[in-house]
Amino acid sequence: MAIRRGRGVAAINYPTGMNLGGDPTQALVHSTPTGNFMVTLSSVDLGQGMKQIMAQICAETIGVPTDRVVIDTADTDTGPHCMGTFASRGTHRAGNAVIQAAKEARQVMLEVAAEELEVNASDLDTDGQGNIQVKGAPQKSISIFDVALSAHFKRGRSISGRGMFLIPRSYPEKETGAMKPSTCYAHACTVAEVEVDDETGEVTVLTVKNVFEIGRALNPKMVEQQLVGGSWMGISHALYETTEPYYPNRDHGGTDFNQYLMPGPGDLAETEIIVLERPSADGPFGAKGPGEMCANPQIPAVANAVFDAVGVRIDTLPITPERILRALKAQAAG
Amino acid sequence: MAKVPVQFTLNGSETAEFIESGTTLLNALRDKIGDTSPKGGCHQGTCGACSVIIDGELKLSCLTLAETCNGADIKTTAGLAEGGVLHPLQRAFLDAFATQCGFCTPGMIVAAKVLLDRTPNPSREDVVEALSGNICRCTGYEPIIQAVLTAARANSQNAA
Numbered sequence: 359m360a361i362r363r364g365r366g367v368a369a370i371n372y373p374t375g376m377n378l379g380g381d382p383t384q385a386l387v388h389s390t391p392t393g394n395f396m397v398t399l400s401s402v403d404l405g406q407g408m409k410q411i412m413a414q415i416c417a418e419t420i421g422v423p424t425d426r427v428v429i430d431t432a433d434t435d436t437g438p439h440c441m442g443t444f445a446s447r448g449t450h451r452a453g454n455a456v457i458q459a460a461k462e463a464r465q466v467m468l469e470v471a472a473e474e475l476e477v478n479a480s481d482l483d484t485d486g487q488g489n490i491q492v493k494g495a496p497q498k499s500i501s502i503f504d505v506a507l508s509a510h511f512k513r514g515r516s517i518s519g520r521g522m523f524l525i526p527r528s529y530p531e532k533e534t535g536a537m538k539p540s541t542c543y544a545h546a547c548t549v550a551e552v553e554v555d556d557e558t559g560e561v562t563v564l565t566v567k568n569v570f571e572i573g574r575a576l577n578p579k580m581v582e583q584q585l586v587g588g589s590w591m592g593i594s595h596a597l598y599e600t601t602e603p604y605y606p607n608r609d610h611g612g613t614d615f616n617q618y619l620m621p622g623p624g625d626l627a628e629t630e631i632i633v634l635e636r637p638s639a640d641g642p643f644g645a646k647g648p649g650e651m652c653a654n655p656q657i658p659a660v661a662n663a664v665f666d667a668v669g670v671r672i673d674t675l676p677i678t679p680e681r682i683l684r685a686l687k688a689q690a691a692g
Numbered sequence: 693m694a695k696v697p698v699q700f701t702l703n704g705s706e707t708a709e710f711i712e713s714g715t716t717l718l719n720a721l722r723d724k725i726g727d728t729s730p731k732g733g734c735h736q737g738t739c740g741a742c743s744v745i746i747d748g749e750l751k752l753s754c755l756t757l758a759e760t761c762n763g764a765d766i767k768t769t770a771g772l773a774e775g776g777v778l779h780p781l782q783r784a785f786l787d788a789f790a791t792q793c794g795f796c797t798p799g800m801i802v803a804a805k806v807l808l809d810r811t812p813n814p815s816r817e818d819v820v821e822a823l824s825g826n827i828c829r830c831t832g833y834e835p836i837i838q839a840v841l842t843a844a845r846a847n848s849q850n851a852a
Contacts (some may be wrong), residue, residue: 405793405830583835590832615738615827623820623833686766 359557364667369547375447379526384438385455387463388518393506394511395427400437401452406579408448413644415453419460420515421484446647453642454523457578462519469510474500480599542638544646547654554667559679563593563627566656571634573646585631585652592656594620595674700764711758718742720758727815729770729798740826743799744768750806769798784843792830799826804840813846
């Protein structure tokens with residue numbers, strides 16, 4: 359009986375979004391009378407930071423500071439249609455819709471500014487600080503605040519735009535079954551180091567080293583936050599979490615937080631995160647979906663590390679001490 | 693059922709309310725008094741999201757009857773900022789990206805405050821122990837641990 363150390367590696371590809379009957383998201387953008395921009399979405403921020411990312415995308419496209427943009431995800435009954443925040447699709451699908459809507463709003467904004475400045479709209483550009491100026495002659499400029507006032511009270515224009523992004527339904531080819539279920543893929547690789555006590559079956563994850571390729575990181579700190587939390591959740595999936603430990607038998611199924619195990623702050627593995635950015639061709643500013651995939655590669659990596667440590671393949675999650683001990687017993691019985 | 697009066701200090705303000713006997717402090721704070729910073733997660737003392745500070749002790753407001761708090765001094769996360777300036781713990785949580793969905797955050801912050809009030813220079817193990825009654829689903833805990841350690845360092849530098 360001993361504590362045995364093992365190391366496991368796993369790599370994954372992970373699709374962004376899904377494709378059942380087509381995958382649409384729509385967005386509306388409009389300016390307030392004071393030149394702030396409202397983005398209306400039905401895509402919900404679950405805490406991953408979608409509101410921040412959509413504000414960045416809208417601000418970058420229109421050419422205003424991010425704090426001039428307000429994201430409204432208040433009501434899925436009345437907002438423009440979105441399939442939902444799942445399948446790591448939020449940034450990619452909603453982001454593309456916001457870009458399209460913001461481009462249309464920007465065009466109206468430049469047209470109103472052109473009338474005020476008596477120049478051609480195509481000669482105008484934003485300075486990113488809340489002003490519109492003539493290219494090459496920045497002294498000839500007007501604030502977006504004044505442009506919005508003019509649009510609302512003088513010109514009778516609505517500085518607004520509609521955005522829609524649709525991945526059409528992909529049908530499989532009859533002969534080969536080939537289809538395109540997703541538009542772009544994120545990638546990840548994890549190396550996990552574990553100790554397995556072959557007397558108690560207890561697994562301790564010592565280190566997880568993760569590399570994530572997620573397209574363009576639109577907000578690097580929030581990406582890091584997502585990946586650190588996701589890496590922890592992957593270990594939790596691998597070793598702890600289940601509502602049905604003896605499925606299909608309901609016995610011992612957790613019914614509350616007391617019985618639904620997750621690693622606590624005292625059970626953390628030393629975690630390393632490396633982000634690689636290979637911008638996607640069709641994502642907003644090259645983004646992909648890092649959300650769900652960041653909790654996936656740790657699971658096979660831990661399973662492989664357990665195999666490396668004690669020579670048994672656990673093919674049912676979570677990898678509990680009981681499953682390890684049963685497998686070791688079966689192995690010894692040979 | 694007859695209502696009973698309760699009177700306590702909440703975040704420095706005298707607070708009085710008539711409540712139904714048997715009301716938890718959590719429900720009294722959220723539904724009667726309007727302080728929604730303590731969150732109702734499990735309502736059975738497991739998740740820590742409802743944590744508040746009663747007379748300097750960390751307590752689970754979902755397991756505390758409001759009528760037992762007469763005369764108590766109660767603090768919640770909603771009362772930590774002073775004059776619009778965030779408490780060092782709140783600032784550190786923001787800077788460390790120690791919150792995602794935010795549901796556990798008020799409980800984490802009061803748990804950390806009780807720790808720092810007693811142990812101004814905690815070790816990592818002290819922080820882990822202090823947070824062990826609070827569940828977080830999003831962050832993986834490490835950013836929260838780092839935020840508490842950062843706030844402790846900021847406090848000790850201000851004191852020095």
